[in-house]
Amino acid sequence: MRGYFGIGVEGISKAYNLGAVLRTAHAFGASFAFSIDAFHKAREIDRTDTSRSSTHLPYYEWDSLDDFVLPKGCSLVGVELVEDSIELPSFRHPTNCAYILGPEMGSLSEPVQEACDYIVKIPTKFCINVSLAAALTLYDRTISMGGYPDRPVRPGGPDLDAVSNWQPAGYRRKARAAKS
Numbered sequence: 001m002r003g004y005f006g007i008g009v010e011g012i013s014k015a016y017n018l019g020a021v022l023r024t025a026h027a028f029g030a031s032f033a034f035s036i037d038a039f040h041k042a043r044e045i046d047r048t049d050t051s052r053s054s055t056h057l058p059y060y061e062w063d064s065l066d067d068f069v070l071p072k073g074c075s076l077v078g079v080e081l082v083e084d085s086i087e088l089p090s091f092r093h094p095t096n097c098a099y100i101l102g103p104e105m106g107s108l109s110e111p112v113q114e115a116c117d118y119i120v121k122i123p124t125k126f127c128i129n130v131s132l133a134a135a136l137t138l139y140d141r142t143i144s145m146g147g148y149p150d151r152p153v154r155p156g157g158p159d160l161d162a163v164s165n166w167q168p169a170g171y172r173r174k175a176r177a178a179k180s
């Protein structure tokens with residue numbers, strides 16, 4: 001997959017939610033994870049983050065938005081159920097970005113929302129758990145940017161020939177360019 005992404009949370013208070021976000025970030029191949037203004041018992045993170053993600057991917061703990069720094073060229077994508085946010089299934093994910101989610105009680109703060117380049121929402125009737133929202137956002141990035149073959153019209157997987165001939169999107173472009 002081209003590019004990179006990081007994921008973090010603002011104002012999180014439950015260590016097990018942060019642990020679940022870190023584990024999800026690690027599993028989906030995040031380049032970094034972060035929190036802003038988190039308050040929790042750090043030791044409890046490992047109860048849900050059994051993959052000990054912070055030993056595998058950089059984890060930044062920022063005290064406030066003022067301290068928060070992103071790599072050059074990295075967009076900030078808020079994940080929040082607010083009226084004028086973009087529906088996630090219609091969102092084109094930036095190649096390089098960091099996703100930020102809100103606290104268990106409340107929403108992304110106004111200053112963080114203002115700092116975001118985009119805000120996306122998952123089409124649910126009401127708010128879901130923050131770590132589930134993180135997982136769905138990263139799953140959406142994976143299925144839309146992972147270069148998977150198109151889904152077949154009929155139920156089931158793609159036909160076996162298509163699978164054995166399938167190459168990642170970048171490879172297909174290069175192969176076409178080499179032929180012409």
Ligand SMILES: C[S@@+](CC[C@H](N)C(=O)[O-])C[C@H]1O[C@@H](n2cnc3c(N)ncnc32)[C@H](O)[C@@H]1O
Binds near residue numbers: 104108121123126
């Ligand atoms: C449990 S929700 C916060 C509680 C919620 N604001 C409420 O009081 O109803 C925690 C975070 O998960 C994310 N989240 C949950 N459901 C979401 C959705 N459907 N779309 C986008 N983000 C969502 C947001 O980042 C949110 O701030």
